[in-house]
Amino acid sequence: ETSKASNFIHQMIENDLAAGAHDKVVTRFPPEPNGYLHIGHAKSICLNFGTAEKFGGVCNLRFDDTNPEKESQEYIDAIMSDVSWLGFKWGGDVRYTSDYFQQLFDWAVHLIKEGKAYVCDLSPEDARDYRGNFTTPGRNSPFRDRSVEENLELFEKMKNGEFAEGACSLRAKIDMASPSMILRDPMLYRILHMAHHQTGDKWCIYPIYDFAHGQSDAIEGITHSLCTLEFEEHRPLYDWFIENLPVPAQPKQTEFARLNINYTVTSKRKLKQLVDEHIVESWNDPRMPTISGLRRRGYTPGSIRNFCDSIGVTRSNSTVDMGMLEASIREDLDSSAPRAMCVTQPLKVTITNYDDAAEEWFELPAHPKDETMGVRTVPFTRNLLIEQDDFAEVPPRKWKRLTQGVAVRLRGSYVITCDEVIKDEAGNVVELKCSYDPATKGENPVGYKAKGVVHWVSADNSLPCEVRMYDRLFTEENPDGDKERDFKDFINPESLVVLSNARVELGLKDVPAESRFQFERTGYFCVDSDSSSDKLVFNRTVGLRDSWAK
Ligand code: ATP
Ligand code: MG
Ligand code: MG
Structure with a gap:
């Protein structure tokens, strides 16, 4: 070794x-x-x-x-x-x-x-x-x-x-x-x-x-x-x-x-203040740099050990980038975490040319690079949900997702085209009327192109869940660096965003706490200890790539 x-x-x-x-x-x-x-x-x-x-x-x-x-x-x-x-x-x-x-x-x-x-x-x-x-x-x-x-x-x-x-x-x-x-x-x-x-x-x-x-x-x-x-x-x-x-x-x-790691503090005294003053929920709040917090966040023991191994042991003090710790869990989960689809902020999609009574089951690999992990099956129905962010009425340049009149593939199933956008009185997009192309099951469409691939779940046949989007606890690289100000002034207000109307694919029913997944296109997640069979709760461990805005 x-x-x-x-x-x-x-x-x-x-x-x-x-x-x-x-x-x-x-x-x-x-x-x-x-x-x-x-x-x-x-x-x-x-x-x-x-x-x-x-x-x-x-x-x-x-x-x-x-x-x-x-x-x-x-x-x-x-x-x-x-x-x-x-x-x-x-x-x-x-x-x-x-x-x-x-x-x-x-x-x-x-x-x-x-x-x-x-x-x-x-x-x-x-x-x-x-x-x-x-x-x-x-x-x-x-x-x-x-x-x-x-x-x-x-x-x-x-x-x-x-x-x-x-x-x-x-x-x-x-x-x-x-x-x-x-x-x-x-x-x-x-x-x-x-x-x-x-x-x-x-x-x-x-x-x-x-x-x-x-x-x-x-x-x-x-x-x-x-x-x-x-x-x-x-x-x-x-x-x-x-x-x-x-x-x-x-x-x-x-x-x-x-x-020392940036964007966090490593002093028990300061971490205790965060707990005592209810700035975080507990010592094992998934935003805490505690071992129990990292565990609840979805870190594996191996990822922490690899990280410690990779930083080396020397006699000069320095600060390690949080991105290195995040990279070590990302690397671990990329190979070990089964894939699943979860729509964190749903937008209704109705497939107008799909029979209301019909239901088809698609087989998707549990892991794209590891056949030994087997397959999962997901139901396709007339009423679907996609991510709100995967639709834009006025798309930016090079948009690879859905917009009116454009075709995209729903991951592992058909190519759909958005025909009509339905809005509420306030002008918010509340539903997309789409049509599917029956010839695109495992085949490329003929005569036109799908712009991109988006994830989805069946609205009728998926599981409700809460998704806790965790991010770095502090907005500053060195929260204790400013002698005039308290480190608690630099708490990231978006270090936790709770999305309570999320839906995840059916196969995740009754997954035990600490199970880890890659939600396709969204990030790595693990099942929180608050999770129950009535309401699954997932914690975001880390995004798919390093996207911290510097
Ligand atoms: P804190 O300042 O967070 O209270 P501490 O050093 O007082 O830390 P101890 O419980 O005394 O905490 O630490 C146990 C061991 O862990 C000690 O040998 C200490 O040197 C080591 N240790 C504590 N913090 C760090 C750190 N940030 N990096 C490496 N080793 C550490
Ligand atoms: Mg001490
Ligand atoms: Mg000590």
């Missing part, structure tokens, strides 16, 4: 293995359960699980749950379901950083005993002030020289709930003048009087990410701890803990570039 794009991490691991640094590759995917996973996480999932797969190792799923304020079981369940849906299997049971709270606490005590950690009573604001900045060294906290005994006693009291939130914290004693800001006596534990979704009321002090992450990696024997570039400046601290604690292994952190 060869990756299409460059992946510097795979090259690095090959070197490590050649040098005999590890017997086995162990990675982990460490989401915080404070939201649903998005397409950016898919990159990390594909990298971590894909790397383990490639080198015959394992990838753990670890919930990085050190922040009970924002976390919940709902998110844990959703994350497990998304990772599985993408087709990955984690090694052993799911893990939680909270499983290691006792060990982490013991290691904190170890640092205190070694004179490398102290309880500090500075308020968060004062601590920030003491830290200095990139040009000014920090100042030592007045609490830095507390004795080991006093620190042990105070830390025990912190753990026992004897202090209010913010009253004190445990900090590492490293170097307040370090050029690396993260080494200026970073916080290890904070007080939070709050129940935790896994540990209940057992703890009221919680470790900071930096104190938990590398040690959890060490406990699990992670060989390669892969994270995004914003953690690069945390690496000296990651290494400091590994060097200064009796950990069972020596994991190494390597950073790679986050995935």
Whole structure:
């Protein structure tokens, strides 16, 4: 198996293995359960699980749950379901950083005993002030020289709930003048009087990410701890803990570039705002860049994995075009999705020379390039429906669809000619009276030409459905790019257009949710979970070609 794009991490691991640094590759995917996973996480999932797969190792799923304020079981369940849906299997049971709270606490005590950690009573604001900045060294906290005994006693009291939130914290004693800001006596534990979704009321002090992450990696024997570039400046601290604690292994952190995609946002915090403020329906709204949203939109796991594979893994941040993600599902569905005809905005067509009582069944291939997918049969009757957009009273130049006096082929059946246009009082076209040419079943017309091909359904013998035309969620390439304006100002008002009078061919009766189709000439669609046998509901996954107006 060869990756299409460059992946510097795979090259690095090959070197490590050649040098005999590890017997086995162990990675982990460490989401915080404070939201649903998005397409950016898919990159990390594909990298971590894909790397383990490639080198015959394992990838753990670890919930990085050190922040009970924002976390919940709902998110844990959703994350497990998304990772599985993408087709990955984690090694052993799911893990939680909270499983290691006792060990982490013991290691904190170890640092205190070694004179490398102290309880500090500075308020968060004062601590920030003491830290200095990139040009000014920090100042030592007045609490830095507390004795080991006093620190042990105070830390025990912190753990026992004897202090209010913010009253004190445990900090590492490293170097307040370090050029690396993260080494200026970073916080290890904070007080939070709050129940935790896994540990209940057992703890009221919680470790900071930096104190938990590398040690959890060490406990699990992670060989390669892969994270995004914003953690690069945390690496000296990651290494400091590994060097200064009796950990069972020596994991190494390597950073790679986050995935950013234009016309959307990939930040759980922002996606949560869209849900909380009812700008979208839910985390799995088909417009969301969440894995569950993409799934409901009609994306396949393979298309997301291919996309992640094709963008490569590097150390330079960049923005990927949404068109690339769309192209990957289009490519997948072009070969895998059966074809069907759906008229999304119907216009009545009456075939005046076709007997009212007659009905014929036409056989059409389920897929034009794949005979193994079989055929479908569609009924032809006197009353038909075509797309309103496939008729123009005053056609533009090179018009290949219907207009008065012109012949077109109805896909897979006869050539018809429009003889008369019927309008309502307001002047809207409400019906076309057409005639069909009985000699054109599978044959070209004699003496004249059909201008083009349009799709259709029988008005009497088709299924009512709702079609949800989804489009990009934002009108701007970079919705967070304008510092003066909120990203929510750039929501695309046409990101969802509901067409509730659509009709689809009969064969789609009772198709299960998530079935995917190409509606001929219209786009790729999938059956929504709101769909029922009374009313089918289809979501547009993507158009037939890239038509986003730039
Ligand atoms: P967000 O900013 O959306 O909350 P996060 O990084 O805080 O993202 P985590 O749950 O901590 O979310 O992420 C789990 C893993 O996924 C981390 O290793 C993180 O680096 C990675 N990850 C998150 N977002 C992206 C992204 N856009 N591209 C690549 N990897 C990502
Ligand atoms: Mg994070
Ligand atoms: Mg986050």
